[in-house]
Amino acid sequence: MEVxxxxxxxxxxxxxxxxxFDFVFHVRKAHVPTLREATLWSALYVGLAVLFGLGVLVLAGTPAGSEYFAGYVTEKALSIDNLFVFLILMTSFRVPREDQQKVLLFGIVFSLVARTGFIFLGSALINSFAWVFYLFGLILLLTAGNMLKPTDGESRTADNIVVRLGRKIFHTTDYFDGDKLFTVHEGKRAMTPxxxxxxxxxxxxxxFALDSIPAIFGLTQSTFIVFTATAFSLLGLRQLFFLIDGLLERLIYLSYGLAAILGFIGIKLILHALHENNVPFINDGKPVPVVEISTGLSLSVIIGVLTLTIVASLLSRAGKARTAIAGARRHATSYLDAEYTVDPAERERIFRLLLSERDQIVALGPKYRQEVRDEPALMALLERARESHDAAVARGEAPPAGPSKILPRR
Incomplete structure (x- = not known):
């Protein structure tokens, strides 16, 4: 495809x-997006991505259009997995709700820059060395295997080597100063969280770029399609975060679906590498006659696997249990954190979610109550949140919660 x-x-x-536009009109002024705002702008960005794909389909033909949509759907699914990690990071660092938009937009811009660099590097390697397809295929198969390993989503933390090293070398604070990156602490210039x-x-x-770029190169070798599909999958990610915030933990089978997709694309890459083979120690450097997987079949498999895993996650009682448990712990911690938000309506929204999640936990039954790690500590946390809300009601700072209570009175 010549561009x-x-x-x-x-x-x-x-x-x-x-x-x-996103920064100037939505992110520059700190605020918590409403559900309506997040829904409208998420739909707009998805609509723009679809319109662009239809333009590629009309102007460049069906093969190019199919490659774009296959790449876009794959990258969008991987981006949703990114959101789960972003949620863990912002919870671990106690980022105020009003400032989370700025963090997300930074993450999107940085991700776009990083992936653009990997896209042009990958394109140069593919054009120079045919054996790179073997390497990309192996990377995807290893990534798929790692995704199948069980992880404890509640125990993951945000500390990585860069953060730990920064805290040791530089003067830092434990509190936020609005959205400032630096502040003055104890008379010295200090880094903020x-x-x-x-x-x-x-x-x-x-x-994430190390995984996603080989995946999309397994669907198309057009640098333009790789770049645009990646870019449009990232645009609107900020709004999507606030739209599906409460559903992220619910997608308990998403990692299995992504593993299947990455494994499938990895096999597709290796088959393509065999078909174009010039590695001396494989078939004496001659192409191997193997079946290649078409883009149409790839798109069908990707959409089918994602649909199956999302529907299975939403219908799963285990998914509902994990969502309620993780959400209750996170919302109770946020409600008790005085720095989390200055918006009374947002604090009340968190508390209402907490009430609903507590009711779900109580109704889980013995089988799914086992999903609760350290249940006494969680229930104590919920009790402290209820007491804090009762105190706010007594001071006239919050409306009564109604007949439902966080914990039954003893």
Whole structure:
């Protein structure tokens, strides 16, 4: 697919323009997006991505259009997995709710820059060395295997080597000063947690790029399609975070679906490498006659696997249990954190969610109550949140919660 410099320039300008628009009109002023705002803008960005894909389909043909949509759907699914890590990072660093948009936008911009670098590097390698397809396929198969390993989502932390090293070398604070990266603490210039959470997100973005770029190169070798599908999958990710915030833990089978997709693409890459083989010790450097997987079949498999895993996650009682448990712990911690938000409506929204999650935990039954790690500590945390809310009601700072209570009175 040949793309003129003019089209490249207009495309890049359009994407940068959307990011600048997002910052100026939505992110610059700290606030918590409403559900309506998040829904409208998420739909708008998805609509723009679909319109762009239809343009590719009409102007460049069905093969290019199919490659774009396969790449976009794959990258969007991987981006949702990124959001789960972003949630863990912001919870661990106690990022105020109003400032989470800035952190997310930084993560999106940094991810786009990092992935663009990997895209052009990958394209150069593919054009120079055919054996790179073997390497990309192996990376995806190893990544798929790692995704199948069991992990404890509640126990993951945000501390990585960059953050630990920064805390040892530089003067830092334990509190936020708005959205400032530096502040004055004890008469000295100090780094705030806002800088560290951005460093942590930047580090994870690089790791995610190492997985996502080989995946999309397994679907298309067009640099333009790889770049645009990746960029459009990242645009709107900030709004999507606030839209599906409560559903992230619910997607308990998403990692299995992504593992299946990455494994499938890894096999597709290796088959393509065998078909184009020139490695001397494989078939004497001659191409191997193997079946290649078409882009249409790839798109069908990707959509089918994602649909199956998302539906299975939403219907799973274990998923509902984990969602309620993780959400209750996170919302209780946030409610008790005086620095989490200054918006009374947001605090009340958190408490209402807490009431619903507590009721779900109580109704789980013995089988799913086992999902609760350290249940007495969790129930004590919920009790402290209820007492804090009761105190706020007594001071006239919050409306009564109604007849439902966090914990039954003894």
């Amino acid at each position: 003129s410099p003019l089209v490249w320039g207009l495309t890049i300008a359009g994407i940068v323009g959307l990011l600048v 806002m800088l560290f959470v951005m460093l942590a997100i930047g580090g994870t973005d690089i790791l």
